[in-house]
Amino acid sequence: MLFRTIRNYAGVACFLTLASCGNKQQQQQQQGPPPAVPVTVEEAATTSAVYYDEYPGTVTPLNQTELRAQVTGYITGIHFKDGDKVSKGQKLYSIDQQVYDANYQQSLANVAVQEANLVKAQKDADRYHELDKKDAIAKQQVDYADAALESAKKQLAAAKATAESVRANVRFSGIVAPFSGTIGISQVRMGTSVVAGQTVLNTISTDDPMAVDFTVDQKDIYRFSQLQGKGTKDSTFLLAFGDDVYPYPASVSTIDRAVDAQTGTIKTRLVVANPKHVLKGGMNTIVRVKATTGASSVVIPYKAVTEQLGEFFVYVVGDSSKVTQRKVTLGRQIGTSVVIKDGVKEGEKVVTQGSQNLREGSAITTAPPQQAGAPGAAAPAKK
Incomplete structure (x- = not known):
């Protein structure tokens, strides 16, 4: 008895299921296919557009260089205004120039002293050699005279080298422009202490x-x-x-x-x-x-492109006004358009507006949607 009751219930459930499916199919047949999605389309074209x-x-x-102090001392002269145009060789800074000039004059005086000592040593050596020829002087005195002459020569050479060094310092105490250009804002002022090879004076x-x-x-x-x-x-x-x-x-x-x-x-x-x-x-x-872009580059409006997981797609209009989603390879963007390297050919139409409502195989219409009350619009149902 129990088994018969369960079997009856199962039969009723199956009947209800079949009836429900039949109603859904009937409703779908009555509703017909989904309406066409209103979209805007544009045709792919080729271009040789210029872009940057x-x-x-x-x-x-x-050409740019830093001006650095080449001697140690104090800034005693600035011979330009910040931001001036300067010429090659123009004097820019003075660094204790009077002091270095005085040192140079002193070194020249020392050279003159050593030259005089050399002349005296040369005369002494010549005289002793004459006496030595007559065997009128000890050999040791001649040797002393020769040694004194050689010493005088070396002292003169050292004095000249010192004079050249001081002369170089005199030259370096006056900083000049290495080339013509614009000089910047001075990093030092009058009286500033500078160190040779370290202190940056300016940049030109x-x-x-x-x-x-x-x-x-x-x-x-x-x-x-x-x-x-x-x-x-x-x-x-x-x-x-x-x-x-x-x-x-x-x-x-x-x-x-x-x-x-x-x-x-x-x-x-x-x-x-x-x-x-x-x-x-x-x-x-x-x-x-x-x-x-090249003469054969295909371009479409950039707004037609959608991105999915790093890949790019467009909806291309096919036969019977149905769309197909197609993967594309993008090139250079030019204004509101983009170059398509692969995926769309010249003359094909792509959806530029309304793609968010589309899926593969969706029917589309490019006609503008009808407004309420417009000619041909369906009349509202009577109550």
């Missing part, structure tokens, strides 16, 4: 033209080697400071001798005119290098 690769760079003088640098240093990946060495010497007329290289573009084009002057093994990059140097002295050493800039 960008690299961070640093402005640096082509050239300012027209200027250099811009930046690094490029080693795979681009050949490209930049081909561009070396170009760019001053066709604006291949430009400098950007924020939204402002520097009006004078640059050109590649030097590519470093070796690649940095740790970073895989190589330093490249541009040269750019600076007639108005706007560029200053140490400024940061963006180096813009002109390039082209």
Whole structure:
């Protein structure tokens, strides 16, 4: 009896399940296929558009050096104004110059004394040798005279060497510009004590033209080697400071001798005119290098691309207004468009708006959605 009751319940449950499935199928048949998703599409095109690769760079003088004290003493003269344009050989600083001039004069006087002593020693030696020929003097006296002559010669040579050393100090006590350029703000003032080889007095640098240093990946060495010497007329290289573009084009002057093994990059140097002295050493800039996409590059709006787990996809419109999700390989972004290296061909249509509502095989429509009350819109149901 119990078994018959369970069997009856099972039969009822099965009947109810079949009825439910039948109702769902009937509802789906009544509803029909899902409505087409309204989207916006655009056609992939080819272009040879110009764009700029960008690299961070640093402005640096082509020639720059620190001025250091070459003698020890006190600053007794500053012969320029901070920031002046100076010429090669122009006197900039004096360091105890009167003291070194006095020392030099003293060394010259010592040379004169030693020259006089040499003359006396030479005469004594000559006279003793004459007496020795007549056997009128002891041999020992002749030897003493010869020794005194040699000593006088060496003392004169030492005095001359000392004079040359002091003369060099006199020259070094006056610091001059090693080349024409702009001198910076002085690091010392009148009366400052300076030490030879240690104290930095100032820095001088050239300012027209200027250099811009930046690094490029080693795979681009050949490209930049081909561009070396170009760019001053066709604006291949430009400098950007924020939204402002520097009006004078640059050109590649030097590519470093070796690649940095740790970073895989190589330093490249541009040269750019600076007639108005706007560029200053140490400024940061963006180096813009002109390039082209090539005549056969396919481009689509960048907003058509979606990213999933590091890969990029677009929805391509196929037959019967249905879409297919397709993986693409991206190239250079150009404004609001992007170059497609692989995945989309010229003339194919891609979805640019509404892709968030799509899935593989979704039907689409490009007609604008109907507004309530518009002609052809369904009338509201009567209550």
